Amino acid sequence: MGETKISGKVQTVLxxxxxxxxxxxxxxxxxxxxxxxxxxxxxxxxxxxxxxxxVTIENLWWIRQNLFTCLDNVRLIDEKTGIRETMRFKLAGGGSIVEMSNIGLGRDPKGLARIARATGLNIIMGAGFYVGHSQTEQVREMSPDRLAERIVDDIVNGVGETGIKAGMIGEIGAMVPIDEFERKSLRAAAIAQQKTGAPFNIHSSHSDNLILDNIKIIKEAGADLSRVAMSHCDAWCITDDVLQRILDEGCYVEFDTFGYEGYFPPYQGRHFNFPTDEQRVKTLLRLIEKGYLKQLLVASDHCVKTSLASYGGFGYDHVLTNVVPLMKLNGISETQIDTLLVENPKRLLTFA
Ligand SMILES: [Zn+2]
Incomplete structure (x- = not known):
């Protein structure tokens, strides 16, 4: 693992x-x-x-069934809304947010820096590349080494001329079936992790096999699996057996879709439903009882307007306001909750 000046620290947008x-x-x-x-x-x-x-109250009936078919719903591009909404998390007792919008998702370093200043929250920005079809042809053509250089540059020197540095490699996108670019991008992320000691997060789309395949790719490319988090492990019903295989590789398992329950629009010709928050909590508890407490992460992956409180959604404070009480009701202790929400992200986000 290469040592950078950031070793032992967390890198925020400020x-x-x-x-x-x-x-x-x-x-x-x-x-x-x-x-x-x-x-x-x-x-x-x-x-x-x-x-x-x-998005208005008048068309919510349609958007709830068509989350990604409403252009306005998939664009969180208003800074004032971002400040107001994330303040809900701050006021509920929150301190830091990992912001995973990287290349392909309209990353906005200066906007995030302004939101961090306005709210007093620590914001950790992502680097690297989202799924293949969100990339330009020019990016898709790059070699893994060139892609890795770009990630390292965003972490060490900052994005473009902004000087604002990424503190996370992720979320690195992979779809079913994984395409050639996504394989390169995963390898590039593994290379960049070795050069910087940065934490690393993977977005894997709704397939147990894809997650296990992603781990194999980054393992072969030399990634430190103990500093890798697998996103969306609660977005569909992954069996405990597969969750344990991910954990036994040393990765963090991330339960990051708290608040999204039930219906999800069919995509790529496939259909699945989100579990309920209660089911998520019960799965977390089973994993804790099996000894995996220190490898579990929690979040609510806000990426559409209808998940914001201003638009009738659950808001960035959902984990603190609603999920923590549910955890306690189900027998997860205060100390264990502290490990999930404070100690685990701290360990992952600290540069090696
Ligand atoms: Zn995400």
Missing amino acids: GPIDPDELGITLAHEHILIDFLVFFEEPEESTERRLAHEP
């Missing part, structure tokens, strides 16, 4: 901080995101009209 300053941390969110990658223009003219309307 500079390095001592890991003890993090406090309660949401391990996977989006505050500013242009999530156009899954937007699909409907065929029908009436639906096309709905697809281009702003």
Whole structure:
């Protein structure tokens, strides 16, 4: 593992901080995101009209069934909304947010820095590349070494001319079936991790096999699996057996879709439903009882307007306001909750 000046620190958009300053941390969110990658223009003219309307109480009935078919719903691009919404987390006792919008998701370093200053929250920004079809042809053509250089540069020197540095490699995107770019991008992330000692997070889409395949790719490329988090391990019903295989490889398992319950629009011709928060908590408890407490992370992956409190959603304070009481009711202790929300993200986010 290469040693950088940031070794032993956490890198936020406003500079390095001592890991003890993090406090309660949401391990996977989006505050500013242009999530156009899954937007699909409907065929029908009436639906096309709905697809281009702003999110209001009048069209929520349709958007709830068509999360990614409403253009306005997939764009969190208003700073003032970002400040107001993340303040809910701060006021509930939160300290830090890992913002995973990297290349392909409309990353906005200056916007995130302003939100960090306005709210007093620590914001840790992502680097690297989201799924293959969110990338330009120019990026898709790059070699793994060139992609890795780009990630290292964002961590060591900052994004472009902004001087604002990423503190996380992720979320690195992989879809089913994984494409050639995504394989390169995973290898590049593993290379960049070895050069910087940065934490590393993978977005794997709804397939147990894909997650295990992603781990194999980064392992072969030399990644430190004890500093890798697998996102969305609670977005569909992964069996305990597969969750344990991920944990036994040394990775963190991230339960980051708290608040998303039940219906999810079919995509890629496949259909699945989100579990309930109660089911998520019960799975966490089983993993804790099996001895995996120190490898579990929690968040609520806000990436659409309808998940924000201003638009009738559960808000960034959901984990603290609603999930923590549910954890306690189900027998997860205060000390264990502290490990999930403070100690585990702190260990992961501290540069090696
Ligand atoms: Zn995400």
